Amino acid sequence: MxxxxxxxxxxxxxxxxxxxxxxxxxxxxxxxxxxxxxxxxxxxxxxxxxxxxxxxxxxxxxxxxxxxxxxxxxxxxxxxxxxxCHAAGAVYLFPDTEMVIDIGGQDSKVIKVGKDGRVQDFVMNDKCAAGTGRFLEVMSAKLKIPLDGMGDISISARGEAAISSVCTVFAESEVVSLVARNCPKEEIVKGIHRSVVNRVWAMTRQLRVSGGVTMTGGVAKNRGVVALMEERVGRRINVPDEPQxxxxxxxxxxxxxxx
Amino acid sequence: MHLDLETRTRKDYIREQKSLHGRKVMGVFPAQYPRELLLAMNILPVEIWDPPLRTREASAHLQSYICSVVSLGLELILQGKCSDLDAFLFPHTCDSIQNLASIVNDYLGIHKPCYFFYHPKAPYKRASRPYYISQLKELKSGLEKQFGELRETDLKRSVDRWEEIRKDISKCYLLRSEGRLNTSNRAFYSILRRVEYLHPDDFHPLLTNFLQSGRTETERQGHGVLLSGVLPNPPEVLDHLDAIGVRVVDDDLLSCSRRFLSGPVSNSDPYEAMAETYFSLPPCSTRGSAIEERLNHILKKIRSSRADGVIFLIVKFCEPEFFDVPILADSLKKEGIPVLVLENEINQALSGQIVTRIEAFAEMLG
Known part of the structure; x- marks a missing residue:
């Protein structure tokens, strides 16, 4: 064998x-x-x-x-x-990892991890789909923009639309209003990404980690979300070639x- | 007796209590009330914590951000499932139960007497004890108008009886924390929660039998956790902990140890004895205890039970608990104690996400 x-x-x-x-x-x-x-x-x-x-x-x-x-x-x-598993995988790829942000299809997790790759603490979203890949899917369908193209679009935005709601359903109606007001789509997409990042950021703050941050899960492929998350945490974030x-x-x- | 109680529904039991023993039955909302007083008057308290219903009618009377203890309790009344009850008792536990009392008593027109029981909140002062006793006597006077006179000797007997039961419940907790009560998490709480509706004549033998049959000298295997929060609910959480080999070694649950584990009673006057019990109960969010007291109490329990971590099982929108839990969780983590906070509706099925969180927490314990 x-x-x-x-x-x-x-x-x-x-x-x-x-x-x-x-x-x-x-x-x-x-x-x-x-x-x-x-x-x-x-x-x-x-x-x-x-x-x-x-x-x-x-x-x-x-x-x-x-x-x-x-x-x-x-x-x-x-x-x-x-x-x-995300903790172990992230530390294997990036040994400086102390926090893993995994934004998956249905939920988001923030994991505090020790140098040995063991989980020390974790937080998961448990209220709704806001702050998850599903939120981006809904918005992508509403705006008729392919999911994998959203990151590049938001990077090119000059301004940013304010998406105030933390609820997917209400955020969708906010987006409808923005579209009706002819708000540039780049700005809407950036606002959507900001909404996801703010939601996840609130989770990261509960774990108080100062070391390396690694993003995993499909949403880590979205350059727009990663850029805004880096802005929030104030340092570069490790992103694997294949975060999924x-x-x-x-x-x-x-x-x-x-x- | 044991098997019989297993197979009888709560409804059948209540009807039997009325027909065979001539008892009156009081629907009691959470959490703290003088059960000794009711039992002394031949009134069986049946507590209403988590009726197995879906909210249908109650939403018309309540805000959407209300805890499911209140919404399901009201639902039980609105669906006409309280016809066997002779009255309701609303202890002053929280604002939501106060408002429920008002809805039921003032607006529903259900034509059942409603009683209210106010108890002093911490920090306790010199007037707290006389106030508590005055409330006991006021409740007694009110009940006497409907149910007949209470004899002092009956009250004394009832107080002594409850004291004996509490001692055995304390024994259960002690053996459990020492790893010498070898039953599943589900079985442990299934027995304890029978106190919510069984008469002492039925509950006490059940408890003593449980104590004898579950006792073991073997050491605890696997990890142990302390449960805090409102109820050991949904029971599937207990099942899942059983399945992955995690033992609930102690609790700080509102519906369980926070109501039962008071100090020994020394006073021979039944009202003084009831006050002694009340004021020696463990600290609780619904009695306004200081957060430091609650934290110290939980830490003490963790040490004595050698719990590896704490799981808070919080009912969504439970205001008193949510004032305390973020601070308690944070403080425990600073002490190096792993903490998991699970927030759930009472009758909500266990989601895959909650299963994952429980398992990940167990993995974290090592």
Whole structure:
């Protein structure tokens, strides 16, 4: 049996798999839509990742599952929360990490992490979708701007629209009013990003961290949100090349630890 | 007896209490009230904390930002599910329950007597104790008009009985904190919460049997947490803690230890004894206790039970608790104690997010 392991993160929107060898090198990864069947999505993600690494699934010695659908992966040797996995993955990529900001599809998490990659404290949004990827999805649909184009648009904004509401539904009606007043779309998008950042910023303040900050989750791909978050925290933020797979990466690291 | 109580519904039990024992039944809203007084008058207090209902009618009378203890309590009345009750008692616990008392008594026209019980809030002064006793006597006088005269000897007997029960509840907590009461979290609170509606004749044997059968000499395995907040609810939280091997080793819950774990009574006068009980109860947000007192109390419990962390189970929009919880959580964290704050509606199902937070908290404990 070789020392390859798989970490799999079954999230609300995507399911991600990372294959790692025993020297902690990432051999391959995959990102597939979760859809309505988490078990099938997990199998697909693992098969795709294994194929990319030139492996068969039988070659993998250990599997750790994380994410909301972690219970739906029957092959898993162990299940670990995405909070612990994002922390472990972020510290692996950026050893100076003391705080992880994970803005995912349905929730946001701010995690205080020790140098050993262990979680010391965490905060999650528990009121509504504001401050999550879902909020950006709703706004993207309303403005008819592709989700992955929102970051570049907001970076080019000269001004910024004020989105005062912290509720997705009410914010949407504010956006409608701004559109009706012919407010430039760049400014609206920047205002939307500011709204997300303010929401998450309130969570980060509860943890009082002064060291390195790493952003994970799909929203970390949005340059506009990252720029505004950096402005807020007053320092550069670490952003992985593939922020979506950090949870799966952490799960793979747990799989190695458990071997 | 035990199995019988397991299978009987609360409604059946109440009806049986009336028909077999000729007892009157009082619907009692949270939290602190002189149950000894009611029982001495052959009135069974049935507490209304978390009726298993969905809010339908109550929204017409209440603001949307009201706690679900109040909204579900009102819902219970509005859905006509209180027909077996002879009266209601509203202790002065918080503004929301005060307002509920006013809605029920002044506006609904339900034609059931409503009683009110005011108790002094901390910081206690010299007048607090005489005031408390005067309120006990005023409540007694009011009840006598509907339910007949209270004999002093019955009250004395009832006070002594409750004192015995409280001692056994304290024993349960002590054994639990020492890891020598080996039952699931769900079973522990399922038994304790029967005090909310069972007569002492039924509750006390159940409790003593539980104490004997659950007792063990084996050491606690896994992590232990202290629960604070309002109720051990939703019970699925307890189930989930059981499933991941986390034991609730003690609590600071309003519905549980904060109402039961008072000091021993030495006074032979029943009113003085009831006052002694009241003023020696653990600090509580609904009795205006200073935050330092609450913090010290929780820290003491953490030390004695060797709890690894604290979980606050807060009912959404519970004003008294939300004044204290941010400060308590922050102070505990500064002491290096892991804290998890969960905010939930009473009958809300356990979401995936809450499951994740509980599991992540357990992982954090090591």
């Amino acid at each position: 070789k020392g390859w392991v798989i970490g799999i993160d079954v999230g609300s929107l995507t399911t991600d798999a990372v294959i790692m060898d025993e020297d902690k090198r990432v051999l391959s990864f995959s990102i597939v839509d979760t859809g309505y069947n988490s078990t099938d999505a997990a199998r697909e993600a693992m098969t795709v990742a294994a194929g990319r690494a030139g492996l068969e699934l039988e070659d993998v010695s250990r599997l750790v599952a994380t994410g909301y659908g972690r219970a739906a992966v029957p092959e898993a040797n162990k299940r670990v929360t995405e909070i612990a 797979i950090v949870g799966a990466l952490g799960a793979a690291l747990f799989a190695l630890r458990e071997k």
